[in-house]
Amino acid sequence: MREVAILGVGMTRFGELWEMSLRNMFAEAALAAIDDAGVDHIDSMYVGSMSSGLFVHQEHIAAMLADYLGVAGIPSTRVESACASGGLAVRHALFEVASGASDIVLAGGVEKMTDGADATDALASAADQEYEAFHGITFPGLYAFIANAHMEKYGTTREQLADVAVKNHDHGSMNPRAQFPFKLTRETVMNSTMVAEPLRLLDCSPVTDGAAAVIVASMDVAQKMDRPIVKVIASGAATGAIAMHSRKDPTTIPAVGLAAERAFKQADLTPEKIDVAEVHDCFTIAELVVTEEMGFVELGKSGEAVSAGETRLGGRIPINTSGGLKSKGHPVGASGTAQIIEVVEQLRGDIGERQVEGARIGLTQNMGGSGASCVVHILEGVS
C-alpha cells in the first residue's frame, strides 16, 4: 500500500445554519479544504452522510455535490455508516489513494439536520429498526441503558458524567467553529432537563448542521507541495452487534475495541503513545466507555480519570480538545471528518489556545449508532 497524507482541511461552522442548505455547506467545506491543500484539482471524492434521505429527502448526494462543487465528471461516492459516515469517507479515500487508482481525493461529510425532519426519528434509524426503534427506544434511551449499567458495575457517578460535559465545553469555548462555545458547571449539567435517566439535556450532543472535508493525497504528491504534512499511519474499522440485546456486557462496545486494536497494530503503537485524541462523545457516557475501550484508561476507571483532569487539555491524554460532539456540535455525517480536522490542526501545531504542546501523534475514534460500527484513524505530523 502507498503511504497517504492529509494535505488540506476545511469545515463550516457547526450550528443551526438556517441560511445554508446541504449543498452550500458541503461546498464551503470542500472549497476550504482544496484551498488549504493548494491543489488545482481532485481526482475523485467521497461524501459521508448518515441520512440525507430522511433529513432533506435527497439521496444521490455524491453526484449532486460533485456537480454543485463544479467538478462533475469525477467519480464520487457516498458512504454511510450512521454517525461513523464522516470517518469512513476518509477511510475509503485512503484505500483509493493507497491502491494507486488516484493521487488526490476529497473526503468529507455533511448533515443538514434542522430543516424540519423529526431528528430523533431519523437518528433512530441507526438502531435496529425491527428490534429496537420499532418498539420506541431512541438514542438517549440506548445510551441511558449503557450509563446505568456502567454506574451499577463500576460505581461511575452522576458527577463524573457531568465532568465530561464540563471538560468538553471548556475545550469548545476555545473553538470558534463550535455550536455551543460556552462553559458549563457541574451543577448546570446536573440540573438540566432530564432526557432519559440518568442522562440530562447537557449530557447529550446537539442536533447540528455542518460539513467538513479533507484532502487525502499520496505522500508523493504531498511532498511536492509546500504544506505541512500529516501522515495517516493507521485506519482500523470494525462492526459489532447492532441491537443492544445482543451484547454480552452493555458497559463495553466491542467494535470500538476491535477498531482500535487494528489501528494500533497497523501503526505499531500503544495507547500511551497518543498525544491527542478526538473520540465519539455523542453522550457523556459514550466518551467514558470509549476512553476505556481505546485503552486510554483502565476498564471502569474513566469516570475517575475525567474528574481528575487526566483527559483535559494539559492532562495526561487530552481528549476532545475541539469541544467534541458535545460542545462543537454533531452534524452526524460530518462529525468523523471534523474529528480528523481537529487532529490534523493539532499536529500542525497551529490550532491556537487549545494547542496540545508538542503533539506529534493523534487519534480519532468515530462510531455509528450505539457502537455497531467504528472507525479509528491514527495520524502523525511529519513536517
Place this chain on the structure above:
Amino acid sequence: MREVAILGVGMTRFGELWEMSLRNMFAEAALAAIDDAGVDHIDSMYVGSMSSGLFVHQEHIAAMLADYLGVAGIPSTRVESACASGGLAVRHALFEVASGASDIVLAGGVEKMTDGADATDALASAADQEYEAFHGITFPGLYAFIANAHMEKYGTTREQLADVAVKNHDHGSMNPRAQFPFKLTRETVMNSTMVAEPLRLLDCSPVTDGAAAVIVASMDVAQKMDRPIVKVIASGAATGAIAMHSRKDPTTIPAVGLAAERAFKQADLTPEKIDVAEVHDCFTIAELVVTEEMGFVELGKSGEAVSAGETRLGGRIPINTSGGLKSKGHPVGASGTAQIIEVVEQLRGDIGERQVEGARIGLTQNMGGSGASCVVHILEGVS
C-alpha cells in the same frame, strides 16, 4: 494495483418478496456468494443500497447486515449512488483488495421497495430535490423528456422503444430469477397504460425487492481456489449534471460516456471487443441512449439496431441477456451487482439457454438517477 477477480456470486430471485425482509434477502444472496466462492471467511464487506432509509426506515445497514450475516467484527460499509449503488459497492471492494488492505471482500446490493413506502417518491430523491423533485417531476417524467428529445432529434420511433422491452422480456423468459419472465409483443407494450408520454407501463422497469452479492478476491487468492476465475480488467466511474436543465443535450448522458471511456482505456479495449453486456435499462429509452454512449452503436442509430436484432441474443452485441432491469426487475441498490453476476455467469459459460457462445469479455453499465452517476466494469473470463 493488485489484480482482482470475482470468485463467487449469489442472488435472490427478484420480485415482490413479501416473505422476506431486507436483512433476509441480503443474507440469502451473501451466503450464496460465499458458498459459490468456496471461501471460509470474508475480510470485509460493502453494501449498496439507494434508500434503505426512505424505503424501510433503516440506515446503518452495513453494520446491521454484517451482524445478521454472522460476521460482526469485520469492517462493513454502505455505499450509495442511487441506482448505481450496487455497481459502486463492487468498485470499492476492488479498491480495498487492489490496495492490499484485504484479500477477500463481499460486495453486494439490496433494496426492499415493496414494504409500504411511496416508491415513486423515494426514487425521486435521486433527482435534484430542490430543482426537480420539489416541482413534481418523477423519473418516468425525466426519461420521457429524454425519449421525446431522442425521437425528435434522431427519428427514433415508438415501435423501436417497444422493441427494447420485447427483446429484454424474451431474454428474461429464460431467467428463472426474473420478476417478469414472460414474453411481450410490440403491440402489448404499445397498448399498455400511458405513464409519461411517450413512455407506457411496459417501457418502465418495475418496483422490486431483491439482493445480489459477489466475492471480490485478489488474483493470488483466486488462483488457489478450484473455481472458474473471472478477472475484473477495468472499473470506470463518472458523474455528470444531476438536474436535466443543466445538460446541453438531453439525448446524451455524459457520465455514461465518460465512465465507459475510462473503463475502455484501463482495459485497453474498444467496444467491438465486448462479447456480452448488461446495461441500465430502467426505461426502454435508457437502454437506447446508453447503448450509444457506450459506443456499441452510432449516435442516433440505437433504435434501428434494436429493431434489427443487433443487440439480441445471437446478434452482434447481445445486451441484457438477463432480461435487464425491465424483465428481471430493478431493486435499485441491487441491480448493479446483479448485472455483474449475469456477466460472470456468461463468462463462466454455464448460464444455460441464454448463453452467449464463446463469451470471453463482458461489460456492465450501471447508473444513478437520470444519469448523474455511472459505473462501468469490464470482466474477462480467464479459466
